[in-house]
Amino acid sequence: xxxxxxxxxxxxxxxxxxxxxxxxxxxxxxxxxxxxxxxxxxxxxxxxxxxxxxxxxxxxxxxxxxxxxxxxxxxxxxxxxxxxxxxxxxxxxxxxxxxxxxxxxxxxxxxxxxxxxxxxxxxxxxxxxxxxxxxxxxxxxxxxxxxxxxxxxxxxxxxxxxxxxxxxxxxxxxxxxxxxxxxxxxxxxxxxxxxxxxxxxxxxxxxxxxxxxxxxxxxxxxxxxxxxxxxxxxxxxxxxxxxxxxxxxxxxxxxxxxxxxxxxxxxxxxxxxxxxxxxxxxxxxxxxxxxxxxxxxxxxxxxxxxxxxxxxxxxxxxxxxxxxxxxxxxxxxxxxxxxxxxxxxxxxxxxxxxxxxx
Numbered sequence: 226x227x228x229x230x231x232x233x234x235x236x237x238x239x240x241x242x243x244x245x246x247x248x249x250x251x252x253x254x255x256x257x258x259x260x261x262x263x264x265x266x267x268x269x270x271x272x273x274x275x276x277x278x279x280x281x282x283x284x285x286x287x288x289x290x291x292x293x294x295x296x297x298x299x300x301x302x303x304x305x306x307x308x309x310x311x312x313x314x315x316x317x318x319x320x321x322x323x324x325x326x327x328x329x330x331x332x333x334x335x336x337x338x339x340x341x342x343x344x345x346x347x348x349x350x351x352x353x354x355x356x357x358x359x360x361x362x363x364x365x366x367x368x369x370x371x372x373x374x375x376x377x378x379x380x381x382x383x384x385x386x387x388x389x390x391x392x393x394x395x396x397x398x399x400x401x402x403x404x405x406x407x408x409x410x411x412x413x414x415x416x417x418x419x420x421x422x423x424x425x426x427x428x429x430x431x432x433x434x435x436x437x438x439x440x441x442x443x444x445x446x447x448x449x450x451x452x453x454x455x456x457x458x459x460x461x462x463x464x465x466x467x468x469x470x471x472x473x474x475x476x477x478x479x480x481x482x483x484x485x486x487x488x489x490x491x492x493x494x495x496x497x498x499x500x501x502x503x504x505x506x507x508x509x510x511x512x513x514x515x516x517x518x519x520x521x522x523x524x525x526x527x528x529x530x531x532x533x534x535x536x537x538x539x540x541x542x543x544x545x546x547x548x549x550x551x552x553x554x555x556x557x558x559x560x561x562x563x564x565x566x567x568x569x570x571x572x573x574x575x576x577x578x579x580x581x582x583x
Contacts, residue, residue: 230246252529274381328375495525498528498534499534
């Protein structure tokens with residue numbers, strides 16, 4: 226599991242360190258203080274060797290079309306990832322993981338002809354797996370990722386020009402990471418995860434988690450509808466219903482526990498965890514997430530805007546055998562993002578005195 230993470234020159238973060246991480250970690254703060262950006266930095270670090278994840282996090286924000294070579298300012302697909310667009314300084318994300326040791330990732334734009342020339346022979350643009358591109362005339366843009374870990378230092382590249390996107394080969398990441406965004410409910414990937422759990426005989430445990438919130442659920446089944454498979458629930462009616470029709474809240478909880486189970490031994494990132502959930506069940510949701518994370522050896526990072534979510538997590542997880550939970554709040558102070566960590570006693574006092582901790 227991650228114990229600490231240091232982030233420099235990434236998005237809104239000039240330099241920030243997150244310490245004292247536990248199995249379940251919650252991050253809050255006002256809008257535009259970097260909650261989602263912190264999850265994105267962790268996501269990049271979990272990838273370890275894959276520079277193309279930088280484009281994937283842009284796509285998750287809705288930036289799916291890259292305008293290459295058409296900007297009068299000469300911008301690249303990656304400029305916005307650098308703090309205050311300072312592309313002269315590399316992005317650095319360093320972390321200590323108790324299972325995999327220390328690793329530093331350094332992301333650097335290659336801007337000079339000399340830098341691009343030394344990797345020219347690596348550029349092999351293929352059509353396979355391309356992102357959507359806006360055709361234009363321009364030079365190839367290159368992002369270099371240097372990954373420094375126990376195996377030494379290695380460089381990996383992603384290239385973009387009017388012909389498409391390509392990257393150099395890279396190893397698989399050391400563990401699986403799943404990033405859940407607040408948009409939408411159940412997706413194709415979630416159904417595939419559930420089908421995989423059925424094959425492994427793990428679906429009954431998922432059902433036991435869900436029945437605590439909806440006792441009427443008898444079984445789940447993925448059913449082909451048109452071009453995709455949809456998860457249906459049997460709740461004792463004449464016929465099964467799509468799970469999201471039966472209950473949006475249960476669908477959201479199912480999404481969380483299914484993906485935690487699928488990411489066994491890895492990391493799950495959840496942006497705006499309270500979306501679609503009534504405040505009255507938040508305690509049960511946190512208990513379920515914590516126990517699923519423990520059962521599948523998964524580390525969870527989540528964000529929230531909700532005080533009820535923070536206090537519910539503290540109160541419920543205080544009653545578990547181990548308080549394997551930490552809460553961090555991000556604040557903008559004098560134009561810089563700072564992080565405040567609350568321990569168990571801090572959150573206990575806040576709950577008793579109605580002190581604001583969001």
